[in-house]
Amino acid sequence: MKKLKYILIAASFLPMLYAGLSIAAETGSALKKDSIRAEPFADARVTGNFNRGDKVEILKKQGAWLQVKTKKNTGWVRLLSIKRGSSSAANQTAGILAAASGRAGTGQVVSTTGIRGLGEEELKAAKFNETEIKTLEGYTLSAEQGRQFAAAGNLKTIAFSNLKAPKGGSK
Amino acid sequence: MRLSTKISMNKNLFISALVASQLAGLSLQSAAFDIKGALKDAVKEQMDQKKDPKTDTPPVTAPENKTPSTTPTTSTATAPVAEEAKPAFNWKNPSQEEEISLGREIAGNLLGAAPLVKDEALQKYVNSVGRWIASQSDRPDLPWRFGVIDSEDFNAFAAPGGYIVLTKGLYRKLNNEAQLAGVLGHEIGHVVKKHQLKLLQKQQLLNLGAGFLSDRFAKDNKLVSKAIGSGAEISARSLDKSAEYEADRLGVSYATRAGYETFGLADVLQTLGQVSKNDGTVALLFKTHPHPDERLAALGDAVGGKLDNIKNGKTLEKRFYLLKN
Secondary structure (H helix, E strand, C coil), X not given: CHHXXXXXXXXXXXHHHHHHHHHXXXXXXXXXXXXXXXXXXXXXXXXXEECCCCEEEEEEEECCXXXXXXXXXXXXXXXXXXXXXXXXXXXXXXXXXHHHHCCCCCCHHHHCCCCCCCCHHHHHHXXXXXXXXXXXXXXXXXXXXXXXXXXXXXCCCCCCCCCCCCCCCCC | CHHHHHHHHHHHHHHHHXXXXXXXXCCHHHHHHHHHHHHHHHHHHXXXXXXXXXXXXXXXXXXXXXXXXXXXXXXXXXXXXXXXXXCCCCCCCCCHHHHHHHHHHHHHHHHHHCCECCCHHHXXXXXXXXXXXXXCCCCCCCCCXXXXXXXXXXXXXXXXXXXXXXXXXXXXXXXXXXXXXXXXXXXXXXXXXXXXXXXXXXXXXXXXXXXXXXXXHXXXXXXXXXXXXXXXXXXXXXXXXXXXXXXHHHHHHHHHHCCECCCHXXXXXXXXXXXXXXXXXXXXXXXXXXXXXXXXXXXXXXXXXXXXXXXXXXXXXXXXXXXXX
């Protein structure tokens, strides 16, 4: 019971912790090999490059680009090539390895799920709830209602094709 | 007569147990192909036995089916087996109605595990954003519905036919509407591409083989629950990695078309990537999805320079609904 309380308290602090992290000078690491450019444009001069796992300091964000500082130089890189945050190299490797083997989060981890866990066991044991599903269905909106909501936020659709899988697949 | 039914029922039980144990041990894909043939044989054998006392009527006569089949039967040669095993639910090519009823069953079970957050304004807000994103998808006409469920885990779920929920824990991690749009877009992508439905269809092939779906189970609801297993366990199952990457690409595409800041989903993946994998709140998410780092990298490969010229997308953090607790 006491343990539960601690988990609760710890969980409530999590958002604050992350807010704190984003205020601190931001560091990051490369998710893949990529080029560093003099300006935030695809055709800008390449001034350097980095390898997966290299540490960078994040200086600025502009559109789809981040200005980063590596050991050797400073320049612009596409933001999806950078993992933000300062997790240790060991930690990160473990994460990637676990993901690669498809075993992340298995084993004892599941059982440590805190309050109101929504793990495999809980899902398996779940019973159909007619009242709740009816409530959910009661919230269904029409396409027109969606449009009105978008208009209220001044959201405007733009032409953009669905992103396709890269040639040769990911990785 | 009665005795023979009993025997065949026992046999069914035995086969189901066999399938269950195989499923538990092996990954779905590999199991599907290894034992499918064997199961077919078993079913055929069973059907033949059933027919034995009767006169074997040639399959030329029109099949009398209680439920009118929507698809015209093309081959009458395999009619006896096919008709016997054919459920009222058209698993081969489910109608949109059937897809929705299946999703309802799954979503209802999921809500049995974690109910909706009792905050009508929150639910309405999420439905507004979700509905607008869904309108940018390739299936705008589904009756899309969205909900925030009362769980501190970080996760989101999609069920066939347009039922989508995310946890309060995940919602709490979001800072603006563009991020919510990205998350909902990912789930909408799963529904549009029928990822869960296809997984269930594959599963159903196994069940058919095991004789789960003889006429004794032909009542719709029972049938559906047989297909989805106990409770909401289908929601705990992993899709292919490629399906997750595809949903990420679609989520970004829909949110971008809807006028949102295009990197909302990427922001959320960045946040989730910071959570230690030993944190119980991400246990199921990390088990059923590639690691957020992998997803970001894959998304980056697909995006390349395609988002370089997307500007003026909105984040709308000012109207982003904040949780009351």
